[in-house]
Amino acid sequence: MLHLIKKLPSILFASFILLGQVDYNTEIQPIFSNNCGNCHLGNSSGGLNLSNYENVMAGGDSGAVIEPGDHANSYLWQRVDDGSMPPGNNPDLSAEQINLIAQWIDEGALETPASNDVVITFQVDMTYQDVSELGVHIAGSFQGWDPSANECTLIGDNIYATTFTLTPGDNHQYKFINGNAWGMDESVQRDITVPEVDTILEPVYFDDYVDVGGDSVFVTFNLNTSTAPGYTDTTVIVIRGSFNDWAGNDWQLGNTGGDYWSLTSPTQVEPGNYEYKYVLLDEFGDHWESLDNRSLLVDGLSDLNLPLDYYDATEAPFTATDSLDVWFRISTAGILGYSGDPMHIAGTMNNWIGEPLTQEGEDSEFWSGQYSFESAAFVSYKFQHGLDGWESISDRSATVSGDTTLAWVYFNNEPPSEEETISAEVTLTCVVENNVYDDVRIKAQFNSWTMEPMTNDGEGNWSFTTELLGPA
Incomplete structure (x- = not known):
């Protein structure tokens, strides 16, 4: 028996502001090309040629001028920092340029910046789940929300894990799946802002369940269809959800009068977090609600009689007042x-x-x-x-x-007629003996009981002509 319920907060990470690594070819070489050309490009003074990355790293007649990871002990940086390079009347490098060279050296003096990406390990605890024979998977914005692409590996004690290489500072949403398809996913959506270092995330319980005890109970669902287009008391509506494998017609609601429907679950429901939807069945197929899955928390403490749901809506069609x-x-x-x-x-x-x-x-x-x-x-x-x-x-x-x-x-x-609609011009006549009235009017169902004048032929024969639609 599963005894699952208490929600745990999802793990969140604070975002970090990261400085991008220096690119030699677009940021450092232009400094050398624009400021060192007289001595160290074509002429190679002192054997030092600064025309490209390979020559810079080769150094000059006295040896290496760059100590990767240590700008303070790099001869080239010392010379530009103290102003002796460029020599003579050539303008000194700016502080920003000198600092950029120092940063490039401290980052390893690479020609191509190393990737900032980090390895993140995701873990889920399946202790309170019957693990699907299809395996445990993860899906998220970092892999295209594919529920079958990335299976987690059992590493012990019901913990399943998998790793992804992600970019620090990026924010992603993700879910674990007990299986390999939507409908098998947990009801919570998790978030992560990728940290700046390789990280093994703490395990989370699938669907954030923990064992709090409780027994299986009956659940009564209540539905109002005033928000649906023309449902009657003969409409067939069923409930499908994670408690009945999102399938079947056994959970059919009964009409209790007008817009109101109810169903007590055919079987007891174990404690847990569930999702469900209402589905209309007719000769054209199954018509699911279009809104997001509804959530159900069964705590196992007693039978549940749920608040009223409105079909394909999150609230009543009217505005609630104190009246x-x-x-x-x-x-x-x-x-x-x-x-x-x-x-x-x-x-x-x-x-x-x-x-x-x-x-x-x-x-x-x-x-x-x-x-x-x-x-x-x-x-x-x-x-x-x-x-x-x-x-x-x-x-x-x-x-x-x-x-x-x-x-x-x-x-x-009067419901719509299945017979063909026809129109006919009809003249109604009222005979007034001795022609004693100056005004005669007519009102009826066909003119919405609005009085309209009739026409006198001068001899007391009053007529009214109109077009009527039928059959009627």
């Missing part, structure tokens, strides 16, 4: 000939005065909005197509007793 917050949602997919007109809502919460909803995205069929109530309430309401286009059904209602999202509905409860 009772309710989220209303309508679909326009069933409105024949819908052309993007704003949707409204009116009810007892706003004195039946229509207020606009917000479209959930460009070209989205869904419009939604929030109302907050000071206390528990019974609410009656209707949606409107435009400001005056009332639904023709009976009032909708909801009992508000806490923060909630109301399941989305079709306008007028």
Whole structure:
């Protein structure tokens, strides 16, 4: 049994500012070429030729003029430092040039700078893991995030290690993998700023687990789908994660009403840190949440009832207040000939005065909005197509007793028709005996219950012509 949980801080290193090594050909030779040409380039005074690296290191008639690693005992540096070279009226070298020559000598008087890179050994403790037969690997920004490219070697006591040659001061992120593919990686992301010397990092527990005891427990997941595009109570949603090998359909949630879903794990879950996602299943395939993996910490102290998750979102669609917050949602997919007109809502919460909803995205069929109530309430309401286009059904209602999202509905409860949409010009006629009225108007569902004038033929026959979409 694994008893794993307490998080350990990731190891961080302070960055160092490093001086780059001196390059002979681009920094030292130009000093000699520009200041020593009269005596030590073509003429080789005293047998010393400073025209290239090989000649400089060969020295002159009196022997070597450079002592690698020791500028103070290097004859050439002594002469430029005391001003005797260049001789006569030639200008002395600047302090910066003299110091650069000293630095080059102290660094070993190399023609090509030695690499600053250092060897870093990474170590992971797999004590509390069932090590995969695929091995333990490391992946990070220093090797292209390839989970199978660099296997760690067991060096004893469940410690696995591997080394990389890196550049001091560089910052990298990395992870260990119990296996050789993503999905087998630890949930923590580690950081390192490369130190200036070869370093063996202290071992870290895989996923930062340590043994704190605890038993396997049941875990209850809770989900709200008000943030999803059109999920209904018949939608099939499953949970996949590191606790079930990121596969299978056994962990299927059940709808508990409207936007709300729940699942208690089919089996007990051992203490540990896990990751998971919700997945929609339909005839077109498996549709995973697009956000980062969700995290789960099982401490093994008691069964868990998790806080509410929102599908493919990190928070509720409404803005939480100190009041009772309710989220209303309508679909326009069933409105024949819908052309993007704003949707409204009116009810007892706003004195039946229509207020606009917000479209959930460009070209989205869904419009939604929030109302907050000071206390528990019974609410009656209707949606409107435009400001005056009332639904023709009976009032909708909801009992508000806490923060909630109301399941989305079709306008007028009419889903999209699978039949071909047709249009027809229709003329409605109203006969007024004795032609006693000067003005006759009509309102109906087809004009969103907005009064429109009819036309009198002079004999009391009032008509109204409009184009209707069908079937209806």
